[in-house]
């Protein structure tokens with residue numbers, strides 16, 4: 001069997017042989033994209049019985065082959081192999097790790113007497129250690145949220161690489177010039193990750209550490225590097241933002257790599273989301289093409305939580321926590337007004353994770369609207385009709401809407417930001433206006449208050465759980481680079497820390513699966529019906 005495409009493996013799903021674009025189990029399908037970590041899927045919509053099933057590339061896996069499962073597992077192993085320096089430099093020399101927690105004296109002193117090491121210390125990860133990607137064994141493809149490979153939902157093992165320090169390293173610390181860069185929008189925890197990368201590099205013995213200012217733009221000629229050390233970063237995590245600054249857009253990959261080579265950078269730590277990681281992978285490939293022994297390691301930063309395969313990305317927990325303040329204010333405003341309606345818009349360009357989790361956490365949301373679940377505002381099943389019911393029965397209501405939801409109601413401008421992301425219209429303002437209009441026309445106006453806390457949330461410092469996540473991710477990024485890996489990113493998967501090849505986590509944005517238990521829990525909590 002040839003190599004399976006990323007679209008099929010790891011995520012997909014259900015009876016390829018029995019599913020077509022128009023029906024599944026007799027339920028007619030309306031074709032719009034849906035579902036968690038699943039591309040090419042069909043959403044089967046039936047009031048109160050919403051299902052998502054896959055429209056996989058049906059011909060790619062031959063389930064009549066008795067060997068399909070082992071072939072699948074082998075193929076998965078290959079896809080999730082993490083690129084190593086030895087792949088292109090078979091003669092690359094390794095050294096005993098300078099990272100050893102039994103050393104009492106700082107290892108950043110000169111290495112004239114050789115590298116300190118302690119063979120008795122069992123703190124290293126073996127390169128063959130693996131973490132299981134999927135941990136639920138579904139007994140039926142109809143189980144809620146089931147992610148199946150074949151029609152019988154057979155148990156298939158999908159193993160990924162465990163992160164952490166290796167016994168052998170592929171860089172001499174005194175030869176390393178490490179650079180850190182933060183790209184895209186702000187996200188709580190950036191400073192925590194920067195800080196931990198610097199601290200861990202110093203523990204290995206690296207002395208040349210710099211920050212590249214304002215994202216990839218900093219590789220342009222006019223911006224100077226920022227020297228970093230433990231002293232510089234010691235307290236940076238006490239405030240939000242990024243010590244280095246962020247930006248969108250910037251030079252092309254070839255110019256970035258030219259600049260890295262001019263500066264002598266041989267380790268690059270890239271903090272950013274999908275776009276940033278696409279850039280990091282392109283930089284990694286370009287460096288390989290040029291035969292450069294450089295490690296490029298990503299740390300996923302996305303407040304929207306839209307990176308594939310990970311339990312969560314840093315900053316997300318903090319965002320959900322901070323969103324509570326906005327929701328609570330909206331609730332109090334709505335509750336204290338005569339026929340009061342609170343509307344809160346939360347981040348999430350293509351993924352409703354923040355809105356969903358914030359709704360769940362607050363217990364104050366009556367209607368949660370996310371990009372993954374289509375809705376109507378008007379009509380017999382529309383949001384406004386339900387809102388009317390809520391005002392009649394409860395006297396007030398609170399709506400939480402993700403920024404990417406309901407874009408079909410807004411005029412498209414085709415405007416893009418410097419990174420090429422579509423600039424969205426403001427769905428919060430639109431909903432506010434439509435509610436006002438609707439109730440005015442009904443002859444019983446509603447008192448609508450709209451809150452958009454986006455930039456207040458993004459600028460926060462990380463909370464405790466994100467602080468821990470950032471710390472571990474930062475450490476693992478450094479361990480990965482020293483171990484000789486490149487073109488990888490770090491993450492948390494089923495509570496364990498892992499390394500993943502970049503292309504696997506950015507092939508499309510991770511979204512909320514409308515058939516997942518979590519979305520069902522959210523619906524249970526809000527009590528909202530389908531709005532179609």
Ligand SMILES: Nc1ncnc2c1ncn2[C@@H]1O[C@H](COP(=O)(O)OP(=O)(O)O)[C@@H](O)[C@H]1O
Pocket residue numbers: 183184185215216217247248249250272273274275276277278279280282301302418419421
């Ligand atoms: N496909 C791509 N290839 C190379 N660089 C990219 C790509 N997409 C975005 N970038 C660059 O990555 C940086 C961050 O991208 P952006 O989409 O703004 O944020 P995020 O990384 O959070 O998705 C920008 O400097 C942008 O120019």
Ligand SMILES: O=P(O)(O)OC[C@H]1O[C@](O)(COP(=O)(O)O)[C@@H](O)[C@@H]1O
Pocket residue numbers: 183184185186187273301302303304347348349403417458
């Ligand atoms: O106003 P900006 O800086 O362009 O950012 C807006 C975007 O930033 C985000 O918070 C996420 O940005 P990133 O993709 O860079 O992480 C989105 O939710 C939002 O659309």
Ligand SMILES: [Mg+2]
Pocket residue numbers: 184273274275276421
């Ligand atoms: Mg992006």
